Amino acid sequence: MPDKKNFRTRNFWKIVQEIIEKSDIVLEVLDARMPELSRNFEVEKLVNDSGKKLILVLNKADLVSKPTLERVGKALRDKGFLAVFVDSSYKAPPPKKLIGMVFGALRDIAKPVRFDGKVGKWSVGVIGYPNTGKSSLINLITRRKKVIVSRKAGTTRGVQWVSFGDNIRILDSPGVIPLTADDPVRFGLLGVRNPEKMRNLEFTAEAIVDIFLHQNRPALERVFGITIPNDGLISPDSVVALIAFSKGFVKKGGLPDEYRTHLVIVRAWNDGTLRL
Incomplete structure (x- = not known):
C-alpha cells in the first residue's frame, strides 16, 4: 500500500516546483516571531537555482516588539536578503513597502507573451510553511477576500491564482513541509498542526x-x-x-x-x- 505521508509530501514539492517555474519572483512568507525557524532552506535553494528573485516577507510583525524587528531585519539584510515586515491581520493597512518592493523587482522583467501573441501578466509566487499567513497576506495585498483564511492549519489545499490589478497574478501554494526537517516541535511552534x-x-x-x-x-x-x-x-x-x-x-x-x-x-x- 502506498505511503500516504510520502505521497502527500512529494505532491507538495511538485506544486512548489511548478509555482517557482511559473513565477517571475517569489515571496517566502515567514513568521516574524521565528524567522530562522520558519525559513525553508530547500525552497530557497530551488528559487536561487532557478535564477528568480526571492523576497522574504516576515508576517505577524504586530506580534513582535519594534527592537526585535529592527534587529532581525538588520541581520537578514546583512546576509544579502530582500526582507520586509508585514502585519496581515484583518484591519491592517495595505503593505505599501512590500508592494513597492514587488513592483521594483518586476520592473526589469519582461512580461510573458501568451500563446495568442498578446502580452500576459507577471506572476508572483507565494510559498512558505502552513499557518504563516500566506493567504491572509494575499488578501491584504489585493484588498479582496479571494483566498480562504482559517485558523485551522493547512487550509490552502492547492494552487490558487489571484489577480492583482491589470498586470500581476499571484500564485498561492499549500503549506510546504520540507523532506528533511520533520520536527514536531518546530511544526508545533509554527502552528502547522x-x-x-x-x-x-x-x-x-x-x-x-x-x-x-x-x-x-x-x-x-x-x-x-x-x-x-x-x-x-x-x-x-x-x-x-x-x-x-x-x-x-x-x-x-x-x-x-x-x-x-x-x-x-x-x-x-x-x-x-x-x-x-
Missing part, C-alpha cells in the same frame, strides 16, 4: 514557555496571571504547573492538569495572545 492533534503537545508548550523565560518573562506573567520566582532556576515544567493552578486546571489529588494547560499555552501562542 492544530494543538488538539499534536503528538508532542507537551514539548511544544514547554518550548514556548522556554522562549518567553529567556525573551519576555513579563508576558507569561501578564497573560496567565502568575508570578514567576526570580531565582534563575525556574524550569518550563514548573511554569506550566504555575499556570495550571492559576487557571484552576487541577486533577484529583491536587495534581496540575498538564494536558489542558499545554493546550492553553499553545493556543495563546498561535492566536497571538502571547506576544514576544
